[in-house]
Amino acid sequence: MEPGCFGFRSRRAPVYGARGMVATSQPLASEAGLRLLQQGGSAADACVAAAAALNATEPCNTGLGGDAFALFFEAKTKKVHCLQGCGRSPAALTLEGALAHPDVSGTSLHPMSALCVTVPGTASAWEAAVAQWGTKSLREVLQPAIELAEGGFPVSQGAAQIWQQSEELLAQAARGRPTPYLPGGRAPKAGEIFRNPDLAQTMRLLGEKGAKEGFYTGAVAEEIVKALAARGGVMSAKDLAEHSCSFVEPISSCYRGRFRLYECPPPTQGVTALMALNLLEQLPAPPRLSSEAIHAQAEALRFAFADALQFCADPAGRSVSGELLDKERAAKRWKQMFDPNARAAAVAPDGEGVRMGPDTVYLAAVDQWGNACSFINSNYMGFGTGIVPDGCGFSLQNRGHNFILQKSHPNCLGPSKFCYHTIIPGMVTREETKDLFCTLGVMGGFMQPQGHLQVLCAMADYGLDPQAALDQPRFCLQGVDSALGAASAGAAQLLLEEGMPEETQAQLRSMGHDVHLVTGWQRLVFGRGQVICRDPESGVLCGGTEPRADGAVAAW
Template sequence: MERRENDSALKFISRRSPVMGTRGMVACSQPLAAEAGMRMLQHGGTAADAAVAIAAALNVTEPCSTGIGGDAFCLFFDARTKEVTAILGCGAAPAALTLEAVRERGITGSELPMRGALAVTVPGAAALWEDTIKAFGKLPLAEVLQPAIELAENSFPVSPVTAHQWAEDAVPLMKASGAAAGAFLGPDGRPPRAGQLQRNPDLAATFRSVAQHGALEGFYKGRIAEAIVAALAQRGGVMAAEDLAAHRSHPTRPIHSIYRGHTIYEIPPPAAGVAALMALNSLEQDAAFPKAAWGSAEHLHALVESMRLGFVDALAYNADPEATGVPTADLLSKEYAKRRRAQLYRAEQAATMVPGDVTPDVVTAPARPGGDTVYFCAVDGAGNGCSFINSNYMGFGSGIVPEGCGFSLHNRGYGFILDPRHPNCLAPHKRPYHTIMPALATDPDGNLFATFGVMGAYQQPQGQLQVLSNMLDHGMEPQAALDAPRFSVAAANAAWGPACVKHSKVLLEEGFSEEAVTGLRRRGHAVTADVGGHARMVFGRGQIIRRDPRSGVLWGGSDPRSDGQVLGW
């Protein structure tokens, strides 16, 4: 008899110990993808080789969340130099996608159609995969992609949580792509169920093209590029072959801030890492916070208000810095955090949040839905760390599958705002605001402390805030830090523009006390408590690898809210 799957199926009824190792470790949301990464480490690869192998394998095993048709970001810690490098793999809007062209098509609101061809910006993942290996890896690209090719060609069993999400996301995919969506459906024409074997030979052919010819010739030019342009043109898109051929990854310095003596690194704008760092800067001003009992109303209120302070300014000012001015240094200054905290924070009252005083004339935009993403990380035996994130934005992204390619194109352009007064307004060759944000931390001596991240739209900065505080303020090991119940500032979790934070709601996962719920409500927070089942996805899905600099011992944790796995060696 077939078992029925429903929201009550996702119960936390067991525990996990942290995984340990010394020669290398990987952590991601799919066990088969974790094996692909571990294979690279055992073949002499670095943390970067392992991360890219995981990225490709996750495209096979969790295609609703990620893929080569999306964007990606990488942070890499070099154990020899103790330097952290960021590489941005986010593509720009097509040259022909102007605000005027959008208005001429009858789009009058402040956003692009969520699932349409106009929401597809140039996908940056393929170039980033190759560039990450070139910069930090040891193995050839063909070897790194081989585990994913094997999974796609030979079939793999679909994991339970992924099957649930896959089914929810498949409807827009089938509507947008018709026959091409067959790469993501079972033999019966339905989304695959948990335990069902699934193949994707078209995706294997795409990976072979990239492995043989490189990303530029094998993805951004030639057959695959032609298929992308054709699929979008058939649906009213304006992307040209020249848009794809012109794409390049963007190596740069990460942004950072110091919390409890540890340096926390994030991807710079247009990514959302600035929101997490502003929240940490605000929390650090609270002398009473370390004394509050974990999970108490006092503890949660301090975290929630710090996160709201981070959101209200990030949503006001964050955009593509190559197209508009973003006052990142001002936003991340400790003086600004102190001033904003004094201006708005009250220990016994939820504040009415308003944008700060960095720049004037900020406009707002309407609420947006959440996203689908994978975060994963790897640390090798030499102590190098790679923190990596890859995303379709929303489930199967735009829902558009280029013919014969086996992947869906993301819809990251939906992140633009169609208002010329906003710094994140749509423009040709411009990159939209990105929710995705890998993180990495070093200890006071500059050694790798942890690679970490929590995937899931606007939960990402608040998930990072919570798991990092769990480790640094409460001494939790990585698995315990991920297991602990979380909150979500819900309006900001699905919004663009600062007005949404003014009266944001707070979701609380199952596991918090009634006293904590009552205490938050007494402070003026609109609380929805005891969120469980598959609705837990709103709290994000994280991975952590922590390294002891004295012994070299690696401690790994993988989020129970996903199908994830840590492998240590």
């Protein structure tokens, strides 16, 4: 398939089920999750099984070398829980050391630098999710992924496209040595069988020994440290051995009095989606896909990003979610900043009332008991740094690129810190009854809160079903970047996806938006999402999956 061919020429229908459902960006991963549900596993078991399968089938997006976050809706109590599975920067990583390093380019680290590797949180997150919310052992949950990695699978079309774009990166990171991700010296093509026995062995070790002994100490940890040291990295065995994930309180906000969106707290950017919704609800919903609707949504996100990029950072040093999510603050900011006829000339963070204190896969599952898990797993940029520790079968993330090299900034690079984190799972409940409305996620860097807002509004404001909400043309504020700070929100271009009404495009340009139309494979910039809704009376599940990926909803 030619890279420019990415048209939507067929209809996807929403998928219905009654006993369980899994939605991922890859059919084999959805099957892995469904297998766990059919074996009596929980939604968390299914999500970890699917995430591990995606490490095998979409290593160009996710894996054990990255981070993971999860939200879990407990049907019995109607409570939403949050798992934070990100790692800290190495203890030896200092701003002075980084600025003197040859990998500094302009105002930020080179994205493929070994200094961008933070401690991978995925292994501990998988283990914790299964232990806290699962009914199966970690060994059982990882078995489908082990079979895929060891026995091989045909590479899907979307993954092959992304994989091929990473050939040069993987070759450079390998430094002349063989890498499992370039068999025969090139990326696999769509339909070709790919095997990764090293990854299978790493997962088997993780399942047998657990995260501490099977990943963060021992042979795997030794290879991670060795691979990074050889490339100028400063991560130590102690950095890995001291890692642990944590269960934290999610943050949330009610939208239009009907739906409550839950997000992970800082250092993630979940607060951005919530702030934007608080701003957007100051207006009645304009006609769908009209210039009025896109303008209001884009401006709400632009204002929210400005605040998030300024104040969202390691929560050990700050706690600002409560202040940023204050409804009165949102009403005041909207009144001051929003012009219904023109894009704001300047966008700046608003520190009033804020006290200083902190490429990806998204997947979801709902089990037979009505529990739901919203799960996200990421290397950050594709294969991350592309660095593959010898014999381990996974690449290491480049999450530390999200730090800013500005000494006075809360998100400044430093030792043993969490950086601003882009990956965010979402969960939505009905405000009146507290029942589950849907799991929600749209993966893709700084597109993620933008996707949360657009997909939720499509369902909440316009009554679209999950598949129609995901099919709808999107916009993206392109150029937002935590490494560049709050100023990037004001300078961001407005990308519009092919299919956006021509009248809307023209009117947005007349309002002063820097509009660019995006077609073909470049449409991946608009993210890739999954949604599962649940009817509280019948228990019937309705799922949608991303048309911009190879996704599939598996129902039982």
